[in-house]
Amino acid sequence: MTSLPPPPPPPPQGGPAGSPGLAKGDTMIEAKAATKWFGDLVAVSDVSFRIGAGVTALLGPNGAGKSTMLRMLSGQARPSRGEIHIVGGDPRTDPDVRRRIGIVPQQEAVFEALTALEFVTLSARLSELDDPTSAAIKALEIVELDTGDKRRLPTYSKGMRQRVKIAQCIVHEPDVVLLDEPLTGLDPRQRLAMVELFHTLGNDGMCVLISSHVLEEVERFGSNVLVIAKGRLAAQGDFHAIRALMSDRPLRVLVKAESARALAAALVANEAVLGVRLEDSATISVEAADGGAFGLAIAALAQQVGATLIEVRPLDDDLESVFKYLVNR
Amino acid sequence: MTDARIHDTGYRKFEGERRPVWWAILDLAKHGVQRVLGLKRKGKHKLLPFAIIVAAFLPAIVIVGLAVMNPFDDLSDRGPQFNDVSDVGPQLGEYFGFISLLVVLFVSFVSPEALCTDRRTGMLGLYLASPLTRDTYLLGRFAGLFAVIAFIASGPQLLILAATGFEGSGPDNVLGYLSEFARIVAAGFLVALLLTTVGMAISSLTARNGIASALIVITLMTLAAVTGALIEGGGVADEFAVFNVVGLAESVGRRIFGEPPHSDVGTEVLATPLVIFAALAWSTAAITFCRFRYQRIDVRQ
Amino acid sequence: MRLTRPRPPIKELYRLLWRMQITRGRLIGLGVLGSITILIALLGRGADDVNDAALGAVAGYGLGVVAAISAVWVATSTLGNLVEDGLLVYLWTKPTDRWLIPIAALAASLSVLAMVVLVPVSIAAAVTEVDGLVTATIAAVTLSLAAYSSLFVALGLAFRRALWWGLAYILIWENVIARVGSGTARFSILSYGQSIIARAADTEPRTGLRSSAASWIVPIVVTVAGMVFATRRLDRAEID
Numbered sequence: 001m002t003s004l005p006p007p008p009p010p011p012p013q014g015g016p017a018g019s020p021g022l023a024k025g026d027t028m029i030e031a032k033a034a035t036k037w038f039g040d041l042v043a044v045s046d047v048s049f050r051i052g053a054g055v056t057a058l059l060g061p062n063g064a065g066k067s068t069m070l071r072m073l074s075g076q077a078r079p080s081r082g083e084i085h086i087v088g089g090d091p092r093t094d095p096d097v098r099r100r101i102g103i104v105p106q107q108e109a110v111f112e113a114l115t116a117l118e119f120v121t122l123s124a125r126l127s128e129l130d131d132p133t134s135a136a137i138k139a140l141e142i143v144e145l146d147t148g149d150k151r152r153l154p155t156y157s158k159g160m161r162q163r164v165k166i167a168q169c170i171v172h173e174p175d176v177v178l179l180d181e182p183l184t185g186l187d188p189r190q191r192l193a194m195v196e197l198f199h200t201l202g203n204d205g206m207c208v209l210i211s212s213h214v215l216e217e218v219e220r221f222g223s224n225v226l227v228i229a230k231g232r233l234a235a236q237g238d239f240h241a242i243r244a245l246m247s248d249r250p251l252r253v254l255v256k257a258e259s260a261r262a263l264a265a266a267l268v269a270n271e272a273v274l275g276v277r278l279e280d281s282a283t284i285s286v287e288a289a290d291g292g293a294f295g296l297a298i299a300a301l302a303q304q305v306g307a308t309l310i311e312v313r314p315l316d317d318d319l320e321s322v323f324k325y326l327v328n329r
Numbered sequence: 330m331t332d333a334r335i336h337d338t339g340y341r342k343f344e345g346e347r348r349p350v351w352w353a354i355l356d357l358a359k360h361g362v363q364r365v366l367g368l369k370r371k372g373k374h375k376l377l378p379f380a381i382i383v384a385a386f387l388p389a390i391v392i393v394g395l396a397v398m399n400p401f402d403d404l405s406d407r408g409p410q411f412n413d414v415s416d417v418g419p420q421l422g423e424y425f426g427f428i429s430l431l432v433v434l435f436v437s438f439v440s441p442e443a444l445c446t447d448r449r450t451g452m453l454g455l456y457l458a459s460p461l462t463r464d465t466y467l468l469g470r471f472a473g474l475f476a477v478i479a480f481i482a483s484g485p486q487l488l489i490l491a492a493t494g495f496e497g498s499g500p501d502n503v504l505g506y507l508s509e510f511a512r513i514v515a516a517g518f519l520v521a522l523l524l525t526t527v528g529m530a531i532s533s534l535t536a537r538n539g540i541a542s543a544l545i546v547i548t549l550m551t552l553a554a555v556t557g558a559l560i561e562g563g564g565v566a567d568e569f570a571v572f573n574v575v576g577l578a579e580s581v582g583r584r585i586f587g588e589p590p591h592s593d594v595g596t597e598v599l600a601t602p603l604v605i606f607a608a609l610a611w612s613t614a615a616i617t618f619c620r621f622r623y624q625r626i627d628v629r630q
Numbered sequence: 631m632r633l634t635r636p637r638p639p640i641k642e643l644y645r646l647l648w649r650m651q652i653t654r655g656r657l658i659g660l661g662v663l664g665s666i667t668i669l670i671a672l673l674g675r676g677a678d679d680v681n682d683a684a685l686g687a688v689a690g691y692g693l694g695v696v697a698a699i700s701a702v703w704v705a706t707s708t709l710g711n712l713v714e715d716g717l718l719v720y721l722w723t724k725p726t727d728r729w730l731i732p733i734a735a736l737a738a739s740l741s742v743l744a745m746v747v748l749v750p751v752s753i754a755a756a757v758t759e760v761d762g763l764v765t766a767t768i769a770a771v772t773l774s775l776a777a778y779s780s781l782f783v784a785l786g787l788a789f790r791r792a793l794w795w796g797l798a799y800i801l802i803w804e805n806v807i808a809r810v811g812s813g814t815a816r817f818s819i820l821s822y823g824q825s826i827i828a829r830a831a832d833t834e835p836r837t838g839l840r841s842s843a844a845s846w847i848v849p850i851v852v853t854v855a856g857m858v859f860a861t862r863r864l865d866r867a868e869i870d
């Protein structure tokens with residue numbers, strides 16, 4: 001197994017690596033100034049990042065360049081400029097690298113002549129497994145599909161076909177799993193099961209990169225995100241940490257307290273606070289310039305004016321707020 | 330008191346006058362022409378249709394070019410066979426036979442492009458969610474296809490007619506020109522009607538453009554081969570030649586121009602009324618079949 | 631999981647592509663098309679010049695229409711449909727050697743075409759009762775189908791409207807331009823096949839191109855060239 005040289009900052013994200021030959025924290029996906037243009041249209045521009053084992057969400061609005069980025073990572077598309085390395089090699093030209101990648105493409109089409117077991121067995125066979133049928137049965141069981149189903153794939157529901165696609169992706173136990181909108185068509189229970197599966201794969205040492213534009217989905221995948229907007233990498237890392245880095249944007253905090261008016265007056269005088277709005281007799285919304293300083297000050301101020309704090313909650317620390325800020329700035 | 334006010338910018342129902350459904354049919358026809366010719370789309374979409382149109386017009390363009398560059402007198406110097414400019418190319422009535430393969434190829438491209446694409450992309454469902462019905466949808470598509478096929482089937486002849494007028498070797502008077510013009514339009518109308526309806530009928534069998542294209546070519550070529558073999562070797566009646574659609578289209582042009590029938594297409598023994606009747610019968614049968622298919626197609630939205 | 635490098639999965643690729651080609655509608659359509667050759671050959675037995683009629687049925691319709699159009703229909707769609715439907719990604723991103731994909735596509739196309747073209751056209755040659763025509767027909771059809779299939783498998787990878795371009799090639803080049811004379815006929819797959827059959831029927835080939843060693847070598851060269859082109863195209867392709 002090829003390892004990259006010691007990575008320069010930023011260090012790869014991700015959890016513990018459990019795959020044989022991969023050390024904890026090893027970079028498994030690396031993009032170096034990856035750029036892709038189609039004629040005059042620049043789909044992905046100068047994107048660099050490193051990812052290790054664990055689940056990472058590739059987040060961006062429609063048309064941001066997520067699918068193009070995933071196609072470059074899987075080798076399907078050649079970068080117009082820059083480099084892509086998967087487990088240290090080129091996914092377009094190196095069969096050993098391709099053997100270690102699993103892909104769930106966005107398109108819904110499947111081989112109409114095959115059953116689910118035949119499709120997944122074919123994938124296992126093409127991945128050069130020595131017992132493709134057993135591997136296919138195991139993969140289908142993981143995604144909760146009937147291995148004895150003799151129906152051909154066109155008769156399957158959209159959600160079932162999506163699970164077959166996931167099964168063919170993981171059948172050869174790849175090190176890197178690239179999934180383009182994998183939860184499309186699944187019902188809520190199946191979504192939960194698949195999210196759990198992705199976390200299991202990540203915890204087992206696989207590098208799981210999941211593209212999605214549905215924020216509620218992404219929040220379930222964990223907090224590690226790559227945010228792509230207008231073809232550029234807008235942010236990467238834990239989205240709570242990303243929010244904390246947004247120093248140019250005030251933090252909005254909801255404060256519930258008895259004697260809220262007195263507390264509001266005290267807050268106005270505090271340097272960490274940019275604005276205060278009294279919502280009702282017990283609720284204040286605060287815009288703070290520095291979240292850390294505000295956190296330290298609020299308790300002391302409440303004690304000072306004799307107000308009992310009931311709740312202090314950030315209003316824009318969630319992924320949606322972070323995402324909106326990143327793509328609209 | 331102030332004049333300031335805040336307006337509701339939410340959804341508003343269209344309260345204006347609505348045009349009758351034939352506007353939608355015309356729009357569909359216009360869109361069909363644009364679609365099959367690749368108009369308002371990138372160059373690669375224009376390549377196929379315009380390559381065939383240019384190839385079909387090429388002989389006519391050469392004739393026009395000769396008319397412009399070589400007046401009648403200069404041309405006759407080249408030999409006794411060149412009495413006027415029309416002698417260097419096919420006669421008006423022969424022209425369709427000269428380009429029949431190109432026209433078949435054109436039909437095999439434009440008919441599936443107009444019909445199959447709508448089914449494959451789900452656009453048919455959107456059209457049928459509008460005031461268009463299956464019949465009016467087919468009418469709109471027919472009108473668009475008919476227009477482009479009539480253009481390729483009669484455009485070159487009109488160009489030659491104009492060239493002979495320019496050169497002075499055409500009809501003697503305006504009435505003669507009008508008569509030739511009417512023949513070209515009539516022949517173009519019948520040929521286009523026949524090929525448009527047959528192309529639509531075959532395209533209604535599948536949602537895949539490529540397969541429909543292949544089916545059109547296979548059907549037309551096989552009909553020609555089989556009718557020829559049956560008449561020549563099988564001893565069946567000569568009237569069986571009406572099943573040769575391309576031969577029929579070729580004969581229609583020749584009969585309208587009063588030119589001798591071509592022996593290769595097998596329709597030379599048929600009476601002119603039978604040729605025209607057969608062309609109309611084919612068209613009626615084809616459009617009936619197409620309508621029958623579309624009444625039964627499951628539409629996905 | 632233990633990974634090995636067992637035999638190349640050519641059989642699996644072949645079976646997949648073959649099964650995708652075997653649809654009821656296609657088999658019936660192409661089967662009927664092929665059977666018409668037999669009908670025309672039967673009718674030709676009543677003609678004045680039996681050999682010429684046999685050439686028309688077997689080389690003209692059987693090879694020129696049935697084989698050529700069936701090949702363009704089947705071969706362009708073998709990989710072309712995978713490209714169109716976005717399914718090639720499931721083969722292309724695997725560690726399998728990419729040259730196996732066009733080879734499997736060629737084999738699958740030829741298997742289908744053998745059923746719907748080679749069998750009926752050979753039967754048609756048999757019913758003409760012209761001496762030596764069956765062997766020549768089998769050879770000519772096999773060589774032509776291999777060359778056409780290879781060319782059209784590659785075409786299916788190269789163009790979105792490969793079937794239509796293939797039809798245009800068959801109609802305009804093979805059936806019109808190549809018939810102008812032996813000069814253009816040298817660049818026509820059909821002409822080489824027809825020259826083999828014409829020699830067996832002891833008639834003059836319609837293109838004027840007489841049978842020679844080139845009639846056997848050129849289709850093989852075209853077959854190899856098509857596969858090389860398809861492999862290079864696959865290696866350089868960007869896959870959806």
